[in-house]
Amino acid sequence: MISKKQITDRFISYVTIDTESDPDSNTTPSTEKQWDLANKLVEELKDIGLKDVTIDENAYIMATLPSNIDKEVPTIGFISHFDTSPDFTGAHVKPQIIENYDGEDIILNQEENIVLSPDYFEDLKLYKGQTLITTDGTTLLGADDKAGITEIVTAMEYMIQHPEIKHGKVRIGFTPDEEIGRGAHKFDVKKFGADWAYTMDGSEIGELEYENFNAAGAVVTIKGKIVHPGYAKGKMINSIYIAQDFINSLPRMETPEHTSGREGFFHLHTIKGDVEETQLQYIIRDHDKEHFQARKEVMKKLTEEINAQHKREVIKIEIKDQYYNMREKVEPVMHIVDIAEEAMKSLNITPIIKPIRGGTDGSQLSYMGLPCPNIFAGGHNFHGRYEYVPVESMIKAVEVIVKIVELTAVKQKTS
Numbered sequence: 001m002i003s004k005k006q007i008t009d010r011f012i013s014y015v016t017i018d019t020e021s022d023p024d025s026n027t028t029p030s031t032e033k034q035w036d037l038a039n040k041l042v043e044e045l046k047d048i049g050l051k052d053v054t055i056d057e058n059a060y061i062m063a064t065l066p067s068n069i070d071k072e073v074p075t076i077g078f079i080s081h082f083d084t085s086p087d088f089t090g091a092h093v094k095p096q097i098i099e100n101y102d103g104e105d106i107i108l109n110q111e112e113n114i115v116l117s118p119d120y121f122e123d124l125k126l127y128k129g130q131t132l133i134t135t136d137g138t139t140l141l142g143a144d145d146k147a148g149i150t151e152i153v154t155a156m157e158y159m160i161q162h163p164e165i166k167h168g169k170v171r172i173g174f175t176p177d178e179e180i181g182r183g184a185h186k187f188d189v190k191k192f193g194a195d196w197a198y199t200m201d202g203s204e205i206g207e208l209e210y211e212n213f214n215a216a217g218a219v220v221t222i223k224g225k226i227v228h229p230g231y232a233k234g235k236m237i238n239s240i241y242i243a244q245d246f247i248n249s250l251p252r253m254e255t256p257e258h259t260s261g262r263e264g265f266f267h268l269h270t271i272k273g274d275v276e277e278t279q280l281q282y283i284i285r286d287h288d289k290e291h292f293q294a295r296k297e298v299m300k301k302l303t304e305e306i307n308a309q310h311k312r313e314v315i316k317i318e319i320k321d322q323y324y325n326m327r328e329k330v331e332p333v334m335h336i337v338d339i340a341e342e343a344m345k346s347l348n349i350t351p352i353i354k355p356i357r358g359g360t361d362g363s364q365l366s367y368m369g370l371p372c373p374n375i376f377a378g379g380h381n382f383h384g385r386y387e388y389v390p391v392e393s394m395i396k397a398v399e400v401i402v403k404i405v406e407l408t409a410v411k412q413k414t415s
Contacts, residue, residue, distance in 0.1 A: 004392075011133065016094075016095070018090050020084050028177060039055070050156055056188075060174070060176070062173050065156050065169070068166060075194045076195060077194035077198070078170070082176065094136040095136075100131070101129065108385065121386060131391040132390055143387055145201045165405075165406060167409045198401075199360055199373075203378070208353050210326060211262075212327075213359060214323070215323050219280070220246060224237040225275075243273060268280055287325055289324075289325065299319065341353070343400050
């Protein structure tokens with residue numbers, strides 16, 4: 001159906017363009033360099049024959065595969081993001097192609113002794129005999145989510161070249177800044193005009209997800225008093241020690257490294273400070289809405305208790321919700337998940353239906369009126385030097401997209 005060379009060449013043409021986003025920027029896109037890939041994609045979508053190809057002032061791309069049947073069927077969409085994570089550099093990506101992977105260690109970088117090993121990354125064992133694309137150990141790869149973009153473009157091109165595949169109208173959308181939580185912020189759902197959509201932004205082949213975390217961010221600011229340490233008795237208030245009390249008062253086992261599945265957590269990801277002032281930055285996550293609310297209350301109550309102990313306001317907390325579990329919006333239209341599941345099974349792919357331990361554009365889009373489950377894109381070890389993607393997984397993702405479009409036209413269900 002799809003050649004390895006075709007999909008590999010397309011993917012590499014995308015990942016070698018640096019599109020790292022920047023959480024400290026107030027512009028959209030957050031970095032000017034995201035325009036480099038965005039503009040390339042616009043021209044490519046036109047070249048393969050898609051219609052209504054548009055890019056707006058914020059680099060949101062949309063395009064249409066027109067229906068080729070004379071009956072009304074739902075309009076569906078496929079969405080991916082073209083930015084890469086600021087967690088690790090995406091500049092000067094040098095992909096390596098490992099053909100017929102032998103199941104052993106892969107030397108990513110001889111000079112720096114960087115090794116991608118199945119002893120540590122056990123998922124590698126699933127892909128023995130396949131073609132892997134890896135990094136050279138000095139950058140991330142960008143399969144998150146340029147694999148998804150590759151798959152969507154390739155699927156659209158395939159359907160244009162094979163008009164015997166009957167389908168309704170399909171919309172595609174590519175977004176900036178997903179990695180910094182803003183991918184859906186300026187997405188025009190009304191303009192997109194789909195009854196539902198799928199993000200191609202999952203990992204392992206078979207993943208199909210319609211649950212994600214409820215999410216909030218918390219900034220905890222502790223005020224102290226600095227005086228000369230030689231004369232500090234009864235006068236100095238060390239904000240670092242108060243911060244330590246706050247940290248130690250939260251459940252130690254309810255952190256990312258001790259939780260899995262549907263278990264939520266408190267995650268302290270940044271701490272900076274001195275005697276006079278210390279700031280803690282947390283993310284709060286839980287799949288269950290009531291547990292999510294309870295976690296926020298725990299942090300607020302702890303703040304009150306510490307202030308009471310000191311008989312003055314030494315600590316402040318600001319909590320902001322970030323996104324919510326899409327399950328609430330997808331369950332009323334579960335046939336959209338059923339179609340994706342049927343598509344995978346028809347291609348001999350075992351669906352892996354599980355909650356996302358993170359967020360996705362699909363979560364925000366679901367609450368904006370566009371129900372949007374998440375489908376595998378094939379990559380592993382996102383956001384770091386050990387990222388890789390099996391080419392065969394990307395090909396299967398293309399087949400899933402095509403099959404979903406076919407099934408939607410046959411079933412003629414509406415959202």
